[in-house]
Amino acid sequence: MKYSIVGSNKTMTREEKAAAYIFIACAALSIIAVVSITAYMIISGTPAIFKVGLVDILFSTVWQPTAGKFGILYIILTSIIGTFFAVLLAVPIGLLTAVALSELVNEKFKKVLKSAIEMLAGIPSVVYGLLGILIINPAMYALEKSIYAGNPHHQMTGGANLIAAILVLVIMILPTLINVSETALETVPQHLRLSSLALGATKIQTIFK
DSSP states (O other): OOSSSSSOOOTHHHHHHHHHHHHHHHHHHHHEEEEEEEHHHHHHHHHHHHHOOHHHHHOOOEEEEEEEEEEHHHHHHHHHHHHHHHHHHHHHHHHHHHHHHHHHHOHHHHHHHHHHHEEEETTTTHHHHHIIIIIHHHHHHHHHHHHHHTOOOOOOOOOOOHHHHHHHHHHHHHHHHHHHHHHHHHOOOOHHHHHHHHHTTHHHHHHHH
């Protein structure tokens, strides 16, 4: 008689079958939610596209939904600029942190930092947005008031500006960037490091070369 470690429906216990049905239901619910959101956006947005015109929506700078004006050019530009500067700030910080974790810090300290970074990577983006509103926006507003105090021509933003959004994005993408970079560095064969050191390179030269 032949035995197999591969399970089948006949060998599954009731608990395994129940878990399988639950997983299938969750997957189906996720798909239904995404399809429903997409359909709602298309159904709700199509009348505005036909009424205003796609060109006016994409290239107009006036956003007044109550007046029938849906220009999103500023929204698109600020998203592109914000993402660009967030990546520009986050990449050096994330790569250097990953290098430190992979090559420089001791194992005990590395485990603590790695656990903290992985925990931060699992936090939903909406939580980072909430922290930005509660912490970064007031800080930016205080800085703005100190810089433009007595300037009647400056319109205060209340801290809700592009710099605050960039800082939130930087904080949000850093954990994932550090994890990915550190994992990539860990895959480098150890004999390459040893060969570099044997040829007379310093540790810093070995890391960056």
